Amino acid sequence: xxxxxxxxxxxxxxxxxLEVVGERWTLLILRDCFYGVRRFTDxxxxxxxxxxxxxxRLETLLGxxxxxxxxxxxxxxxxxxxxxxxxxxxxxxLSKWGEQYTTGSHPARVFSHxxxxxxxxxxxxxxxxxxxxxxxxxxxxxxxxxxxxxxxDRVALALEHPHRLLTPIA
Numbered sequence: 001x002x003x004x005x006x007x008x009x010x011x012x013x014x015x016x017x018l019e020v021v022g023e024r025w026t027l028l029i030l031r032d033c034f035y036g037v038r039r040f041t042d043x044x045x046x047x048x049x050x051x052x053x054x055x056x057r058l059e060t061l062l063g064x065x066x067x068x069x070x071x072x073x074x075x076x077x078x079x080x081x082x083x084x085x086x087x088x089x090x091x092x093x094l095s096k097w098g099e100q101y102t103t104g105s106h107p108a109r110v111f112s113h114x115x116x117x118x119x120x121x122x123x124x125x126x127x128x129x130x131x132x133x134x135x136x137x138x139x140x141x142x143x144x145x146x147x148x149x150x151x152x153d154r155v156a157l158a159l160e161h162p163h164r165l166l167t168p169i170a
Contacts (some may be wrong), residue, residue, distance in 0.1 A: 025053060035140065045153040
């Protein structure tokens with residue numbers, strides 16, 4: 001029996017979610033959108049993804065209502081919708097899982113709560129404020145150490161400095 005190409009026969013909401021965000025590159029596209037990347041070319045350059053794959057993934061995310069598209073200064077921009085922003089805890093948790101259970105030689109990113117300056121824990125909780133701040137209240141910065149995988153694209157260079165999530169990469 002041939003393998004299916006989708007999860008449409010699965011009566012499970014996890015399967016439905018994977019139809020939207022389960023393709024390779026999709027979560028990295030969303031991660032970059034949280035970092036403030038909005039333009040197609042910046043996504044393509046930062047992810048080293050083909051134009052065709054990026055176009056396909058963006059169309060899926062637009063169709064599912066995870067991203068919206070607007071024209072700014074003659075350039076289309078991709079913005080997280082409410083449904084897209086609701087994916088932040090999942091993306092954060094997967095990133096923290098990767099830090100703990102995979103190998104890598106680059107420093108982890110550090111997230112802090114903009115309102116009080118405290119770092120959030122591995123569950124996204126700010127112990128100073130006693131709550132889990134939403135992504136627009138978080139600042140990301142590079143962790144300690146040298147990154148042997150240092151990139152020089154516009155997004156990577158911007159993320160070498162503290163940056164508030166969802167703020168457009170300039």
